[in-house]
Amino acid sequence: MIVRRASRAINIGNVTVGGGSPIVVQSMTKTDTRNITATVDQIKKLADCGCEIARVAVPDNEAAKALITIKKNSPIPVIADIHFDYRLALASLEANVDGLRLNPGNIQDKDSYKSR
Numbered sequence: 001m002i003v004r005r006a007s008r009a010i011n012i013g014n015v016t017v018g019g020g021s022p023i024v025v026q027s028m029t030k031t032d033t034r035n036i037t038a039t040v041d042q043i044k045k046l047a048d049c050g051c052e053i054a055r056v057a058v059p060d061n062e063a064a065k066a067l068i069t070i071k072k073n074s075p076i077p078v079i080a081d082i083h084f085d086y087r088l089a090l091a092s093l094e095a096n097v098d099g100l101r102l103n104p105g106n107i108q109d110k111d112s113y114k115s116r
Contacts, residue, residue: 013077
């Protein structure tokens with residue numbers, strides 16, 4: 001029998017992750033996030049296949065701005081996947097994403113986000 005490690009539950013949109021909740025299916029789009037139509041279409045296809053959370057790459061400000069429309073049209077919670085620039089995380093939060101995946105190991109100027 002596989003024993004899951006203990007964790008606390010958090011909500012990502014209307015989906016509970018962790019704690020004693022069931023395992024959640026998530027996937028990442030492989031579209032260019034700046035292409036809103038393609039990204040929303042892919043998220044809808046993922047949801048139709050049982051995906052419960054979608055991650056989207058946010059490589060630049062144009063992609064961060066696209067999140068506003070993507071989020072409004074997504075049937076499932078959207079997580080912004082950020083690398084290299086903490087400012088894209090802030091822009092994604094302003095777009096009202098459901099979650100943020102920030103890889104601080106890829107951010108070169110660590111002093112810029114330590115005290116925030």
